[in-house]
Amino acid sequence: MHKAIFLDRDGVINKDHAYVHQIADFEFIDGVFDACKQFVQAGYKIVVVTNQSGIGRGYYDEAQFHLLSDWMCAQFMARGIEITGVYFCPHHPEKANAPYNVECSCRKPEPGMLHQAIAEHNLDPAQSIMVGDKVSDIQAAHAAGLATTVLVESGQRFTDTQKQLADYVCKSLGSVPQALSIL
Ligand SMILES: O=P(O)(O)OC[C@@H](O)[C@H]1O[C@@H](OP(=O)(O)O)[C@@H](O)[C@@H](O)[C@@H]1O
Ligand SMILES: [Mg+2]
Ligand SMILES: [Zn+2]
Incomplete structure (x- = not known):
């Protein structure tokens, strides 16, 4: 089994400008690539898990999402980082159009x-990490039995109460390897 780091997308990898679906609006957050390189070197697979209700809401379609995702993965790959x-x-239960x-x-x-x-x-939740920018990311990680949440x-x-739900609170993904002593 492999250990993995699960990354939320909007707010963790790129700035959340709300329902980002175009390359021109996809702004990588500082430190993302260096942090991911360190996780790869430490033996982690990188997996992105993202809520994209913008598809269901009709703001963009699945094909547009895949184009942006392919571009994002290519940006990582150009720096030697494989996104698994x-x-x-x-x-979205209420806000989306059928069939979403x-x-x-x-x-x-x-x-x-x-x-x-x-x-x-073949990932091992007991050796895996979730990094998110919303409480819902941390709740998903807990429900899946991931070992560590950030x-x-x-x-x-x-709020302070929300921060207590996670094992670690970091400024951004760039400071996660050091906080978790993954160096
Ligand atoms: O952070 P991840 O999971 O990668 O993606 C979240 C986004 O798809 C969007 O999720 C929406 O939430 P609703 O889906 O409308 O609740 C809003 O928060 C948007 O601002 C945000 O851009
Ligand atoms: Mg997010
Ligand atoms: Zn769904």
Whole structure:
């Protein structure tokens, strides 16, 4: 089994400008590539798990999402970093149009995307990490039994109570390797 670091996308990898779906609006957060290199060197697979209700809401379609994802993965690959998988949830129970307006098991805080990645890539939750910028990311990680959770402050603001849900709170992904002593 492999250890993995699960990354939320918007607010962790790129600035969350709300429903980002175009390359021109995809702004990498400082330190992301160096942090990912360190995790790869430490033997972690990198998996992206992202809620994309913008698809269900009709702001963009799955093909546009895949184009942006392929470009994002190529940016990592150009720096020697392989992204093992990108998992997305296009649903929203109330705000999406049919057929996306369902109570699914993949929209975080549900753990469906994590379960799927764990099964498809033989990942070990007990050795794995989640980095998210919302409480729902941390809840999904807990539901999937991931060992370690990190909230980053590069997306949202948190109350002290919310911060206590995660094992670590870091400014951004760039400071996670040091906080977790992954060097
Ligand atoms: O952070 P990840 O999971 O990678 O992606 C979240 C985004 O798809 C969008 O998720 C939306 O939440 P709703 O889906 O409308 O609740 C809003 O928070 C948007 O601002 C945000 O861009
Ligand atoms: Mg996010
Ligand atoms: Zn879903």
